[in-house]
Amino acid sequence: MLNLSLQSLSSNLEKKTFSSLELSKFYLQRIKHHNPSLNAFITIDEEKSLLMASKADELIAKGKKLPLTGIPIAQKDIFCSQGWTTTCGSKMLENFIAPYDATVIEKFNEVGAVNIGKTNMDEFAMGSSNETSYFGAVKNPWNLDLVPGGSSGGSAAVIAARLAPGATGTDTGGSIRQPASLCGFTGLKPTYGLVSRYGMIAFASSLDQAGPMAISAEDCSLMMNVMTGHDRRDSTSIERDKEDYGSKLNGSIKGLKIGIPKEFFGEGLDSSVQKVIDCAIDEYKKLGAEIIEISLPNNHLAIPVYYVIAPAEASSNLSRYDGVRYGFRTKEYDDLMDMYFKTRQEGFGEEVKRRILIGTYVLSAGYYDAYYLKAQKIRRLISEDFTKVFKKCDVIMGPSAPSVAFKAGEKQEDPLAMYMQDIYTISTNLAGLPAMSIPAGFVNHLPVGLQLIGNYFSEANLLNIAHSFQKNTDWHLQSAKGFE
Amino acid sequence: MTISKKDIEKIAYLARINISQGEAEKLEKKLDGIMSLIDKMQSIDTDNIQPMSHALDISQPLRKDEVTDYDLRKKILPLAPETEESLFIVPQVIE
Numbered sequence: 001m002l003n004l005s006l007q008s009l010s011s012n013l014e015k016k017t018f019s020s021l022e023l024s025k026f027y028l029q030r031i032k033h034h035n036p037s038l039n040a041f042i043t044i045d046e047e048k049s050l051l052m053a054s055k056a057d058e059l060i061a062k063g064k065k066l067p068l069t070g071i072p073i074a075q076k077d078i079f080c081s082q083g084w085t086t087t088c089g090s091k092m093l094e095n096f097i098a099p100y101d102a103t104v105i106e107k108f109n110e111v112g113a114v115n116i117g118k119t120n121m122d123e124f125a126m127g128s129s130n131e132t133s134y135f136g137a138v139k140n141p142w143n144l145d146l147v148p149g150g151s152s153g154g155s156a157a158v159i160a161a162r163l164a165p166g167a168t169g170t171d172t173g174g175s176i177r178q179p180a181s182l183c184g185f186t187g188l189k190p191t192y193g194l195v196s197r198y199g200m201i202a203f204a205s206s207l208d209q210a211g212p213m214a215i216s217a218e219d220c221s222l223m224m225n226v227m228t229g230h231d232r233r234d235s236t237s238i239e240r241d242k243e244d245y246g247s248k249l250n251g252s253i254k255g256l257k258i259g260i261p262k263e264f265f266g267e268g269l270d271s272s273v274q275k276v277i278d279c280a281i282d283e284y285k286k287l288g289a290e291i292i293e294i295s296l297p298n299n300h301l302a303i304p305v306y307y308v309i310a311p312a313e314a315s316s317n318l319s320r321y322d323g324v325r326y327g328f329r330t331k332e333y334d335d336l337m338d339m340y341f342k343t344r345q346e347g348f349g350e351e352v353k354r355r356i357l358i359g360t361y362v363l364s365a366g367y368y369d370a371y372y373l374k375a376q377k378i379r380r381l382i383s384e385d386f387t388k389v390f391k392k393c394d395v396i397m398g399p400s401a402p403s404v405a406f407k408a409g410e411k412q413e414d415p416l417a418m419y420m421q422d423i424y425t426i427s428t429n430l431a432g433l434p435a436m437s438i439p440a441g442f443v444n445h446l447p448v449g450l451q452l453i454g455n456y457f458s459e460a461n462l463l464n465i466a467h468s469f470q471k472n473t474d475w476h477l478q479s480a481k482g483f484e
Numbered sequence: 485m486t487i488s489k490k491d492i493e494k495i496a497y498l499a500r501i502n503i504s505q506g507e508a509e510k511l512e513k514k515l516d517g518i519m520s521l522i523d524k525m526q527s528i529d530t531d532n533i534q535p536m537s538h539a540l541d542i543s544q545p546l547r548k549d550e551v552t553d554y555d556l557r558k559k560i561l562p563l564a565p566e567t568e569e570s571l572f573i574v575p576q577v578i579e
Contacts (some may be wrong), residue, residue, distance in 0.1 A: 335575050341501065
């Protein structure tokens, strides 16, 4: 049951082997049992979820079933969901009940999917270990002493512990792929602009992108079919014909050209992780793929560039939290300025304040050219590296993260060590390219993710490349002890 | 580029965030570390490179300036910390 694909859950619902109400109750029971040890959810609302399930059952009874009708999906608490508390992991929004639905939520609602709860996350999606959440750290189901990765750490723990068959995440610098790697499941960050950002609480608007998190690539393709599409309420949403992301699954990958960037295998990569990645690439060779060595010479600049652009955009986006129109307001204050200062001091956590300050600094008078403009120029160089490489290969492969999951608290006091977690993921956000992480093996019983980076709008191909691997391996079907 | 305590005070003011003395000391070290990471950019020659502000270099679409949402008051006002009738209430700004 727990490893059933979305496709088979769907056909069981259609055949009425079980109802959506039964399925949702089953997962809510698991959530009730396991969430206290994992802290994967910020909000669980049984009544709301079960009402959605009943409505889905009505649709199914009427023969109006769509692929995800009646399927429980956990939603990252960054997506505004009407009537649900939407906190973004922050004290600032602790009591914020969203007055409208994000487009992503609206789309899942339209097909009759069941919102099974709002998942924990790093505060305002700033973090790589889910330790910056105001609502407490999330634990990794593979070992409760370890972090699940971040910022979509709650959704990651949900999939790894099989508390829902699908979850949403967002990825600004690796926040879907790094937790997918550390928790051992499949996650996809689409091409920038493919999934609407409307109602998705903004962190760094030129990088933020939502995507699916699930057991397999096939499951992700079904979720992509729901999540994508042009939205005029998001001015960066791309106008493009609707695509079936499952249409290329089961295509042959004979002759596929895989580029291996030498920069992804240098200093900083754990040698046992590298062995797992090498084996996964060998598996692709067996499937008929051709390996080409490539270079992304500016990749080492991705982290410095990101830590200018993301904080700059964040400092601007987060200026809206002023204690006036919604969210937290400090209790005691003398005047308006005092209210702003105290509200923002008390409402934001340490990491968020740090990034707002960095962003304010790089945008401030006298520093704009040296930092922000410089970063945007190097961003182009990083992006052009990919353009050149994609003339030679169809897909790029390497590790998703430099190590397996690490101990809670280990990097909390060292922001630079934490930032290195995203060393292989950030450059694709800067370029706007789609990328996935798929389970590729284990090091000391801890999952390792293989990263697949594709050219713009190549998601259907990427999903097939991942699916081909998953048809021949069972890494993605292994689940953590105690959560089988 | 190093960040001094004075710089921190200045940017904290610009960002409208109160920083306690203790916080400022902790911040100084951490921000310094982050800035030295960022400074790795400075050795790169970026003459004649166009800055990239959008991942796909797409220009901003325009729409007609029309009202599309009406009567949101009932929905929006209850979210505010303090309101009166149809107004958000803030501490007095004009004497």
